[in-house]
Amino acid sequence: xxxxxxxxxxxxxxxxxxxPQAAATPPPAGPQFFGAVTDDGxxxxxxxxxxxxxxxxxxxxxxxxxxxxxxxxSRYPMESRPVAQNPDQVYPNQSIQxxxxxxxxxxxxxxxxxxxxxxxxxxxAAGEAAAFSLRAVxxxxxxxxxxxxxxxxxxxxxxxxRPTPQVAVPFVDDGxxxxxxxxxxxxxxxxxxxxxxxxxxHGTIRTEVRYTAGGRSGFALFDxxxxxxxxxxxxxxxxxxxxxxxxxxxxxxxxxxPGRYVVSxxxxxxxxxxxxxxxxxxxxxxxxxEVKLAVFGKLLKDETPAMPLTLRDVEGYLLRENVDPDRLLxxxxxxxxxAGRTRSLEGVSDAEWQSEERSRxxxxxAKDRQAARAALGEFDPGQPVPPSACASPPAAGSAx
Amino acid sequence: MKTILALCxxxxxxxxxxxxxxxxxxxxxxxxxxxxxGDYNDFSYWGSSSIPAGVNKKAVNWDGRSSIASQSVRIRDxxxxxxxxxxxxxxxxxxxxDLLTGYTLANYGGSVRQPKNANPNANGVCGASGAPDQTxxxxxWVRVAAGAAGGSELSDIGAWTTSEPLVQDLKTSTSRAMYNxxxxxxxxxxxxxxxxxxxxxxxxxxxDDEVVAYHSSGGVAGNAGRSLxxxxxxxxxxxxxxxxxxxxxxxxxxxxxxQFRDDGEDYNHYGEGNWAGIIGVMRGxxxxxxx
Numbered sequence: 235x236x237x238x239x240x241x242x243x244x245x246x247x248x249x250x251x252x253x254p255q256a257a258a259t260p261p262p263a264g265p266q267f268f269g270a271v272t273d274d275g276x277x278x279x280x281x282x283x284x285x286x287x288x289x290x291x292x293x294x295x296x297x298x299x300x301x302x303x304x305x306x307x308s309r310y311p312m313e314s315r316p317v318a319q320n321p322d323q324v325y326p327n328q329s330i331q332x333x334x335x336x337x338x339x340x341x342x343x344x345x346x347x348x349x350x351x352x353x354x355x356x357x358x359a360a361g362e363a364a365a366f367s368l369r370a371v372x373x374x375x376x377x378x379x380x381x382x383x384x385x386x387x388x389x390x391x392x393x394x395x396r397p398t399p400q401v402a403v404p405f406v407d408d409g410x411x412x413x414x415x416x417x418x419x420x421x422x423x424x425x426x427x428x429x430x431x432x433x434x435x436h437g438t439i440r441t442e443v444r445y446t447a448g449g450r451s452g453f454a455l456f457d458x459x460x461x462x463x464x465x466x467x468x469x470x471x472x473x474x475x476x477x478x479x480x481x482x483x484x485x486x487x488x489x490x491x492p493g494r495y496v497v498s499x500x501x502x503x504x505x506x507x508x509x510x511x512x513x514x515x516x517x518x519x520x521x522x523x524e525v526k527l528a529v530f531g532k533l534l535k536d537e538t539p540a541m542p543l544t545l546r547d548v549e550g551y552l553l554r555e556n557v558d559p560d561r562l563l564x565x566x567x568x569x570x571x572x573a574g575r576t577r578s579l580e581g582v583s584d585a586e587w588q589s590e591e592r593s594r595x596x597x598x599x600a601k602d603r604q605a606a607r608a609a610l611g612e613f614d615p616g617q618p619v620p621p622s623a624c625a626s627p628p629a630a631g632s633a634x
Numbered sequence: 635m636k637t638i639l640a641l642c643x644x645x646x647x648x649x650x651x652x653x654x655x656x657x658x659x660x661x662x663x664x665x666x667x668x669x670x671x672g673d674y675n676d677f678s679y680w681g682s683s684s685i686p687a688g689v690n691k692k693a694v695n696w697d698g699r700s701s702i703a704s705q706s707v708r709i710r711d712x713x714x715x716x717x718x719x720x721x722x723x724x725x726x727x728x729x730x731x732d733l734l735t736g737y738t739l740a741n742y743g744g745s746v747r748q749p750k751n752a753n754p755n756a757n758g759v760c761g762a763s764g765a766p767d768q769t770x771x772x773x774x775w776v777r778v779a780a781g782a783a784g785g786s787e788l789s790d791i792g793a794w795t796t797s798e799p800l801v802q803d804l805k806t807s808t809s810r811a812m813y814n815x816x817x818x819x820x821x822x823x824x825x826x827x828x829x830x831x832x833x834x835x836x837x838x839x840x841x842d843d844e845v846v847a848y849h850s851s852g853g854v855a856g857n858a859g860r861s862l863x864x865x866x867x868x869x870x871x872x873x874x875x876x877x878x879x880x881x882x883x884x885x886x887x888x889x890x891x892x893q894f895r896d897d898g899e900d901y902n903h904y905g906e907g908n909w910a911g912i913i914g915v916m917r918g919x920x921x922x923x924x925x
Binding site: 289292293296300303304307308312313315319320321322323330331332333334335337341342343345353356357390392438455456457459494496498513515553554555556557558559560561589590591594595598599602 | 701704741770774787806810811858859885887889
């Protein structure tokens, strides 16, 4: 009931309101990132004029920030980025760990019990399995006894679709399978859709675990999105080459279903330090193809990683437009995929990425920045316009 | 002859004209009115259409219940219509619209687009403008109120009978694994996070607006379940402004910046069909900067 009420209220905007005025929006009480603009001197101005100047100054700040950050960020293509810009993509096969107050059957929570859960994967290709685990602890972090009363997986269907079979997922604490330590109070289970009644299901499979801990009944939900067919298979062939000033890894892929493939891989330096995330997003036709994961030349020159590089943890999918589920997973390549042999940066370019997209954006952002600066200068000729955070903008009135 | 010359000049000026638009991308459908998908002038979801909401405002309506994957086409149609060729867009989005926008940019933001003429048919699809194809769209920035790209724990407690495709997409682990949230094509996402939530605090970790916790509305990377709060709470890490690493070490997704944090706990999630709650805060910023 409480769940239904929560979902009913979710985004509920109450009865239709024909009020002609927008809800009163007083100046927000909380801090705003671009809002803390300080007047940098000059005589006090009447309130209205002061407010106008503040707005113009904010616009100068915003447009300058937009231009400068784009200039900086687009030195490398989207397909080849430093790991620092992908904080949650470095180790894609690390389990997803969460801790929440015990959710009790019928709604509500038992705040005296914290349920720690982990899930190995969310998206599964045909043949892959997901491991789940859970443990109950008290407010002091001490493990509490837990009894698993039921654990079943079922495909989520809608409307007139037939329900899928329910598949039991045994959760154990015997040190076997996905459970590393016997008798430690943490229970683990493995969902392998290929092996049961869900083998042909395409979509979200929900594993519902019911348990008792701290004298109450609770539940936990684990969702995975499973694709029962492989749209493509890796050939196992990987080659590396310096091409057009960048270091590229080419992975052989036998494409069975054509379409847009989105593939990503991680690149470590010779010391094992994560260095870059490389992405492929393009259309592939059927047949034996190559997926290019590039380490952009300037990124190599700027960061000077210890060579040679290693490619690891490659994952990808065929993106299906406008349908649900939207993807067919390619088998993940977990761990080291290719140990590079390139030790020299000879032939690697330190040129920034250039493209029609980048030129278009920089031209527009520069135009906006120039207009904002011109407006502020015109409004307040006696005050200098704040300096730019990057290269000096062109003089007022000049071309983009 | 003069007529032909005038027509040529008009056509030339039309082709060369550049227009800025402000696109409003809604969140999950609630109990209030919803805009008609494809009708870019229908602001029913948000409130009165007479309210200022940025230059040349357009309502990019989607059904608010189907999966993100199936509704992305609505966003792509709108972006093709108004954000290609010489035209540029500001984007304001809300809650699940954040997930939809991020998904669309990450998966399709580098695809080849055919510029359109900004004259939509009844289904929200525009005709070709004749300009050369381009890579991706023309977007100046994205502002996000109550962003749900990191999911909501309210989805995590969903039941079979009340499930719907979007609710499943908003399960925290699913939302965060759905696409690489750092891939915005160097376009900024400015986050507006409300904190006037009480009813579901037993489910939502840290500060929340009653539907979305700070870990999502603040654009925080990594696993969900992280408790983040306003400064002053000794038992909870601070959500920091801008791109700064949060107290406790968690970082934001790339190109995500917390523009507004609700230190006064004044703004909840609900727009109430009247541009209310955290939507109102974002709207104020949009009006002053989307010109």
